[in-house]
Amino acid sequence: MKPFAKWTDAHGMMAEPDNMIVRKISDMASAYSDQAKVQELLAAGDPVVYEMLEASVPSVAGELAFCTTTMRPGLVGDEYFMTKGHYHEDETTAEIYYTISGSGILLAETENNDHCCLEMKKGSIIHVEPGWAHRTYNTGDEPLVFLAVYPATAGHNYKKIEQGGFSHTVTKGENGPTVVENARR
Ligand code: M6P
Ligand code: ZN
Numbered sequence: 001m002k003p004f005a006k007w008t009d010a011h012g013m014m015a016e017p018d019n020m021i022v023r024k025i026s027d028m029a030s031a032y033s034d035q036a037k038v039q040e041l042l043a044a045g046d047p048v049v050y051e052m053l054e055a056s057v058p059s060v061a062g063e064l065a066f067c068t069t070t071m072r073p074g075l076v077g078d079e080y081f082m083t084k085g086h087y088h089e090d091e092t093t094a095e096i097y098y099t100i101s102g103s104g105i106l107l108a109e110t111e112n113n114d115h116c117c118l119e120m121k122k123g124s125i126i127h128v129e130p131g132w133a134h135r136t137y138n139t140g141d142e143p144l145v146f147l148a149v150y151p152a153t154a155g156h157n158y159k160k161i162e163q164g165g166f167s168h169t170v171t172k173g174e175n176g177p178t179v180v181e182n183a184r185r
Contacts, residue, residue, distance in 0.1 A: 006055050006066075012100030012145040014068040017053035024048050025076070028084045030162060033169065033183040034077030041076065048072060049081045063152035070145050071104065071138040078171040080104075085135030085166060089155030095134065095148060097126040102144035105170050105177055108132040111160075113167045117179050120146060133161060137170040139177040 007015045024046045029038050041047060054067040074081040085107075088095070097106060097120065104120040110132055118126050120136065128134045138144040169182040 001058065004055075008068065008100070011070070011143070012068060012147075013070055014053040014055065017067075018056035019054040021052040021054070022048055023050050023052075023084065028082075031082060031084060031165075031184070032076040033079055037077040047074065049074070050083060057152050059152045061151075061153055064149055065152040065154070066147060066149045068100070068145060068147050069136075070143050071102070071136065072143060073102075073138050073141050075172060078173075080137040080139050080170050080172060080177065082137045082170070083135050084158055085133060085161045087133045087157040087160050088130070088150070089157045090151070090153055091131045093151045093154040094130050095128040095150040095154070097124075097128065097134075097136070098147045098149075099124045099126075100145040100147060102138060102142045103140035104144040104146075105137045105139055105179075106134060107137065107166060107168060107170060107179070108134045109166050109168070115166070115168050117168075117170070120144065133166065135161075135166060137177070139170065139172075 009015050025041045026046050032038050050071040052067045052069045057063045099120040106118045109115040165184045
């Protein structure tokens with residue numbers, strides 16, 4: 001494969017992606033604490049939470065996969081719209097998140113419940129260490145757009161999250177985004 005370029009549009013989204021993944025509330029209903037609100041949103045049309053636009057690279061060692069994600073602003077009860085979240089199947093692999101626009105929080109966590117939160121806003125570059133599960137929240141009123149780069153062999157392990165969940169989550173508090181213990185546990 002030869003070196004290649006991808007371009008982004010005025011919103012920072014990848015133009016001419018090779019693949020698009022759309023996630024709605026129904027794709028991640030169990031992630032949210034307020035299941036009554038989840039049911040309301042499903043009945044109201046199952047809104048899109050985020051879209052990922054990916055470049056296709058071979059899944060072999062040495063290659064780097066990359067994609068842009070646009071998260072819509074929104075709440076499920078008092079919990080911000082979030083990504084499903086995952087560990088990497090290959091737990092020796094890291095990831096970079098570069099925020100293009102909007103504002104949010106990246107929540108990262110290990111299996112022994114060590115957790116940390118990092119602010120995402122235009123220009124922030126976050127390094128997610130190997131072995132840390134990660135999930136992002138859009139805490140603003142605008143779309144949160146970011147670029148993620150990770151080893152093409154990393155893989156996504158969603159099962160561990162679906163089974164165990166994150167120990168913390170991010171809610172809209174009186175003084176803005178607040179990290180609280182996750183009631184889903
Ligand atoms: C980033 C990357 C992708 C990931 C996406 C959404 O763009 O980490 O690999 O797929 O976020 O997260 P999730 O897969 O947890 O829904
Ligand atoms: Zn990842």
